[in-house]
Amino acid sequence: MKQGVIAKVSGPLVVAEGVPDAKMFDVVRVGHEKLIGEIIELEGDLASIQIYEETAGLKPGDPVESTGAPLSVELGPGLIAAIYDGIQRPLELIQTQWGPFIRRGAELPALDRQRRWHFKPAVKRGDLVSPGDIIGTVQETPLVEHRIMVPPGLAGTVEEIKEGEFTVTEPVCLVRTAEGLRELTLMQRWPVRKARPYREKLAPKEPLSTGQRVIDALFPIAKGGTACVPGPFGSGKTVIQHQLLKWADAEIVVFVGCGERGNEMTDVLIELPELEDPRTGEKLLKRSVLIANTSNMPVAAREASVYTGITIAEYFRDMGYSVALLADSTSRWAEAMREISGRLEEMPGEEGYPAYLGSRIADFYARAGRVICLGRPEREGALSVIGSVSPPGGDLSEPVTQNTLRVVKVFWSLEDKLANRRHFPAINWLTSYSLYAEALEPYYLERVGREWLDLRREAMRLLQVEAELEEIVRLVGVEALSPSDRLALETARSIREDFLMQSAFDEVDAYTSLEKQLRMLKLIIRFHELGREAIARGAPIEQILELPIREAIAQAKFIPEGQSERFAQLEREMEGQFEELSKERVAG
Amino acid sequence: MQKEYLTIAEVAGPIMVVEAVRDVGYAELVEIELPNGEIRRGQVLEVDRDKAVVQLFEGASGLNLYKSRVRFLGRVMELGVSSDMLGRVFSGAGRPRDGGPEIIPEKRVSVLGEPINPYSRDYPSEFIQTGISVIDGLNTLVRGQKLPIFSGAGLPHHRIAAQIARQAKVLGKEEQFAIVFGAMGITFEEADFFVTDLRNTGALERAVLFINLADEPVVERILTPRVVLTTAEFLAFEKDMHVLVILIDMTNYAEALREVSAARKEVPGRRGYPGYLYTDLASIYERAGRIKGKKGSITQFPILTMPQDDKTHPIPDLTGYITEGQLFLSRELHRKGIYPPFDVLPCLSRLKDKGIGEGKTREDHAGVLNQLYSAYARGLDVREMAEILGEAALSKLDRIYLEFAEEFEQRFIQQGEYEDRPIEQTLDIGWELLALLPRSELKRVKEEHIEKYLPKKEAPAPPRWARLAR
Numbered sequence A: 001m002k003q004g005v006i007a008k009v010s011g012p013l014v015v016a017e018g019v020p021d022a023k024m025f026d027v028v029r030v031g032h033e034k035l036i037g038e039i040i041e042l043e044g045d046l047a048s049i050q051i052y053e054e055t056a057g058l059k060p061g062d063p064v065e066s067t068g069a070p071l072s073v074e075l076g077p078g079l080i081a082a083i084y085d086g087i088q089r090p091l092e093l094i095q096t097q098w099g100p101f102i103r104r105g106a107e108l109p110a111l112d113r114q115r116r117w118h119f120k121p122a123v124k125r126g127d128l129v130s131p132g133d134i135i136g137t138v139q140e141t142p143l144v145e146h147r148i149m150v151p152p153g154l155a156g157t158v159e160e161i162k163e164g165e166f167t168v169t170e171p172v173c174l175v176r177t178a179e180g181l182r183e184l185t186l187m188q189r190w191p192v193r194k195a196r197p198y199r200e201k202l203a204p205k206e207p208l209s210t211g212q213r214v215i216d217a218l219f220p221i222a223k224g225g226t227a228c229v230p231g232p233f234g235s236g237k238t239v240i241q242h243q244l245l246k247w248a249d250a251e252i253v254v255f256v257g258c259g260e261r262g263n264e265m266t267d268v269l270i271e272l273p274e275l276e277d278p279r280t281g282e283k284l285l286k287r288s289v290l291i292a293n294t295s296n297m298p299v300a301a302r303e304a305s306v307y308t309g310i311t312i313a314e315y316f317r318d319m320g321y322s323v324a325l326l327a328d329s330t331s332r333w334a335e336a337m338r339e340i341s342g343r344l345e346e347m348p349g350e351e352g353y354p355a356y357l358g359s360r361i362a363d364f365y366a367r368a369g370r371v372i373c374l375g376r377p378e379r380e381g382a383l384s385v386i387g388s389v390s391p392p393g394g395d396l397s398e399p400v401t402q403n404t405l406r407v408v409k410v411f412w413s414l415e416d417k418l419a420n421r422r423h424f425p426a427i428n429w430l431t432s433y434s435l436y437a438e439a440l441e442p443y444y445l446e447r448v449g450r451e452w453l454d455l456r457r458e459a460m461r462l463l464q465v466e467a468e469l470e471e472i473v474r475l476v477g478v479e480a481l482s483p484s485d486r487l488a489l490e491t492a493r494s495i496r497e498d499f500l501m502q503s504a505f506d507e508v509d510a511y512t513s514l515e516k517q518l519r520m521l522k523l524i525i526r527f528h529e530l531g532r533e534a535i536a537r538g539a540p541i542e543q544i545l546e547l548p549i550r551e552a553i554a555q556a557k558f559i560p561e562g563q564s565e566r567f568a569q570l571e572r573e574m575e576g577q578f579e580e581l582s583k584e585r586v587a588g
Numbered sequence B: 001m002q003k004e005y006l007t008i009a010e011v012a013g014p015i016m017v018v019e020a021v022r023d024v025g026y027a028e029l030v031e032i033e034l035p036n037g038e039i040r041r042g043q044v045l046e047v048d049r050d051k052a053v054v055q056l057f058e059g060a061s062g063l064n065l066y067k068s069r070v071r072f073l074g075r076v077m078e079l080g081v082s083s084d085m086l087g088r089v090f091s092g093a094g095r096p097r098d099g100g101p102e103i104i105p106e107k108r109v110s111v112l113g114e115p116i117n118p119y120s121r122d123y124p125s126e127f128i129q130t131g132i133s134v135i136d137g138l139n140t141l142v143r144g145q146k147l148p149i150f151s152g153a154g155l156p157h158h159r160i161a162a163q164i165a166r167q168a169k170v171l172g173k174e175e176q177f178a179i180v181f182g183a184m185g186i187t188f189e190e191a192d193f194f195v196t197d198l199r200n201t202g203a204l205e206r207a208v209l210f211i212n213l214a215d216e217p218v219v220e221r222i223l224t225p226r227v228v229l230t231t232a233e234f235l236a237f238e239k240d241m242h243v244l245v246i247l248i249d250m251t252n253y254a255e256a257l258r259e260v261s262a263a264r265k266e267v268p269g270r271r272g273y274p275g276y277l278y279t280d281l282a283s284i285y286e287r288a289g290r291i292k293g294k295k296g297s298i299t300q301f302p303i304l305t306m307p308q309d310d311k312t313h314p315i316p317d318l319t320g321y322i323t324e325g326q327l328f329l330s331r332e333l334h335r336k337g338i339y340p341p342f343d344v345l346p347c348l349s350r351l352k353d354k355g356i357g358e359g360k361t362r363e364d365h366a367g368v369l370n371q372l373y374s375a376y377a378r379g380l381d382v383r384e385m386a387e388i389l390g391e392a393a394l395s396k397l398d399r400i401y402l403e404f405a406e407e408f409e410q411r412f413i414q415q416g417e418y419e420d421r422p423i424e425q426t427l428d429i430g431w432e433l434l435a436l437l438p439r440s441e442l443k444r445v446k447e448e449h450i451e452k453y454l455p456k457k458e459a460p461a462p463p464r465w466a467r468l469a470r
């Protein structure tokens, strides 16, 4: 077979000449160890290749051959609970084969070739099938029914369909197409840089509930929506992403650890098999897929990792699931792009990032959405995408943050000022926003009630008022405020400390259902209403603020789920205490 | 037989271009023999057909374009490692500098290292007692963590590092441990301080030191953390030792990287540092940790001086993005004469929660930690307010907090350089300080712990703050 040869090696970039049939984005094998790379630029006879592995020792003259296919992932049963590197190599198998350090040149299939899955057909001989049609199912985990679909671009009549135990490479279905007979297996492949097709995109209308109060109540994200979490180091991006990985009510969650810490992946690997999904009671690992390309793993594979993740996520969306893709951190992906671009000696744009940074970011988030999937039975899937951003020095004017804000609809702004005060999640309530609030209103009205919207609005209003009052306090001291302003300040503080602050590490506090969020907020806002009435009746503000119910409000976050009678009781106690207060006034 | 080349085409700063080469691999180790017989070393940064770009570790001075011989060694930079390295002092590139014999290696390993498979890591959770209250009490360190000190020029970070090296231990365990120390571009006095301190305390026998001084080749510093960690990995993962790695000063390391990058005319990133600084630093810091099924561990204490005390400078910034927390030093406390001058509020050990509590430190630890932290934060707020509005404008409670902040700095933060406080003592001091506050303020500690640990107030002579409170 004819081969090309290496002309130049510079870090993760190799330039090769004379590679037969070189096409953009095709995967090539480089050197005697057959390292995996991808063609990212073609110029005349020269192909620039980014290598997904350590390149030490590669020499000019070493062989390069093209596989003729673009970088693709394997999609089929076995994805759930797996942990892969940036180009979908299974890290568990790599450990078994090579021990605790990652050697290069590893070539292992992403999906287990030996394991057999029970396949139940959903079509029969003679049925007409087209792309996206579900031909059968595999119960992959107690939480995930893996729906086997006709791959995009293939249509015809079912000649044969089997039921039984199969590996991912054995044919389960025979389809007569215009080009002849085609075998379908439980597995398909898809190039990662190309969005998977769907029938139609729809506007998001349902919230992705996350169990995180500041998010669900103030800055919700929709199923099929996009959000970003920018913040300086240590402000809590990873903790938020891990909270979503654990508690978001998506049916499938794909987590991409992109250029971040190894220990953070270990943390997830230890916790997920233990934690239970609050909705199904099953272990959370049974719905998760993990991609880990940590900061010390090859930089080109880091660049690919977000695409690997989102393609797997789209595949589950196509089955009709609500999927969440979490990328921590997209800045590391952008930096990988910058590094490769620098080696290609491309014209640098802002801060050395390539000029196409903005369009790559936009294309990535555009893969989110609520869609009508291809194929029958007709179904709806949703892919929500949430990316962390790590701005240098916490400065949000930098290119990655700016280009991300241009395309995402939710902005959770993390601040180190809040983190330093140990106000977690350190999401700034004044600068963050969600552009879904309006689109989600009908859902809340129907499912939760108007009360929720009113409480939310009032909470936001009080937080605004607080910011204004604080200015005054800074100048003249708190004593100068009117009693009702002082009450507003105290209520706002209660909203912050008793509602927005949420510990990710407390068993009860870590997750709060929408119902409990409503009850909690109601307590706080009701206190404010009653307090205002009491002030109007002449009660001294000090006495209002000393009511024992305030301590109970502060502890409300630790009331376990499903105890609404406890909240009702607290509401009654509160009314009672205020009544006492006015009685005392009358008596005194 | 290696080929020798006499074809150096260009030397610019730490970069050399050799032409008409054959069979040269990327990242390969290079030897350059000067006309006087001196041997220098370098590494291939780029190879383009028959042209190799080489980074010179020991600088270019004395290098003659036409008479220097270049040999490509066909392997990457390796370090011969052995248990005999304990007790020895080496150059920043791994050559003996203590007059002792060459090491007879048990094996030779690439200094570049290989990434630890995230699947193979074990989560750090074992409490390391450093005997320093701010660390043990508020920012607890665990085995396998990487926790940097962000310092500034003239602050006593080296004394703190030496104190940690002297005192660090895991409670109730007799295990083999070692210190691997990497100095990059520090002064002779600073380096000598460490060596002497380790020798005086007898710790030198279980230490390996790699030292590159300020007046020694800059580019050699690029190697230093790598030889340090290669040694540490050998001791930890093949000799079952718990290794504490101290790297000082990472700022000098990053400067060296910048110098090479500039010489290569790469597109600079922020403030002239190369765009790959994050990835490069990660390739050092991520070599800390624990591995499933291995006894040993690597705990890293990188130290860096923040240029102009600016924490948004790329070196501290990118370090913070990689490490598992950070410890800041405060110039203000240093001026006040407080040692160790930790700037408590922005300090954080991200792994602390896994290392504290019953069975590890003490049941009340988490509560005490949170209460002390928030009380000190409030105290500092009050201090600031008092500066603007005057002390007269403070409420009674505010004054108590002001007093608390003062006492906290004097008694909790402040301690002797040779004072090794057990964790119980640190927590007890914490409770003594909490006793300054009204009981109703102690919302973050459990009732039962208050009963058990809060010192009972005695009748005689209420201190000033208590009179104010009434």
Ligand SMILES: Nc1ncnc2c1ncn2[C@@H]1O[C@H](COP(=O)(O)OP(=O)(O)OP(=O)(O)O)[C@@H](O)[C@H]1O
Residues within 6 Å of the ligand: A231, A232, A233, A234, A235, A236, A237, A238, A239, A240, A260, A390, A419, A424, A425, A426, A502, A503, A504, A505, B320, B321, B322, B349, B350, B351
């Ligand atoms: N919700 C929370 N509850 C309690 N602690 C939190 C919470 N969020 C963050 N923290 C604290 O803040 C620390 C840093 O958070 P995290 O690791 O998420 O930061 P980050 O923004 O991802 O930083 P980096 O950019 O360096 O990765 C955590 O280790 C934890 O101590």
Ligand SMILES: [Mg+2]
Residues within 6 Å of the ligand: A237, A238, A239, A260, A328
């Ligand atoms: Mg993070």
